[in-house]
Amino acid sequence: xxxxxxxxxxxxxxxxxxxxxxxxxxxxxxxxxxxxxxxxxxxxxxxxxxxxxxxxxxxxxxxxxxxxxxxxxxxxxxxxxxxxxxxxxxxxxxxxxxxxxxxxxxxxxxxxxxxx
Numbered sequence: 001x002x003x004x005x006x007x008x009x010x011x012x013x014x015x016x017x018x019x020x021x022x023x024x025x026x027x028x029x030x031x032x033x034x035x036x037x038x039x040x041x042x043x044x045x046x047x048x049x050x051x052x053x054x055x056x057x058x059x060x061x062x063x064x065x066x067x068x069x070x071x072x073x074x075x076x077x078x079x080x081x082x083x084x085x086x087x088x089x090x091x092x093x094x095x096x097x098x099x100x101x102x103x104x105x106x107x108x109x110x111x112x113x114x115x116x
Contacts (some may be wrong), residue, residue, distance in 0.1 A: 002084050002097055008034045008102045019045030020097050027065065049102065052090060053111075056103065059086050061112035069108060079104055 006068055010018065020038055023045030027036050036044070060066060068078060083100045091099050101110055 002077075002080055002100065006094075007077070007080055007101065010097055015102070015105070016042050018102055019043075019047055019049070020099045021045070022048055022095055023092065025098075045098075049099070052099075055090060056087060057100070059090075060103070060108060066108050066112050076104060082086060 001106050009022075013021075020041040021034070023041035023043065026044050026048045027041065065082070069082065074082070080097075080100045084096050085100060088096060088106065
């Protein structure tokens, strides 16, 4: 479940700040994560998001999800929640919230561009 206050805080961050949070989460799973610079965290976050992009597209572009959210008007929180639900088996914690914010920022059309 996404926290409204957490989403509101994340919405105010730059893309690099979001990628840094994502990178920190990824690095926290390994040894020496505290040693990474801010730039390294951003790079790890960008790489992690890029590596998962195809699966995100599969889940959000080819499953009827995009069509549903294109036909009806939803508020941002409903969209965040729906995205989080669709990808919740891929990510947890802050990573789930960050990915949802990144996707809403890009827009489903942007994410799904060149998807069949």
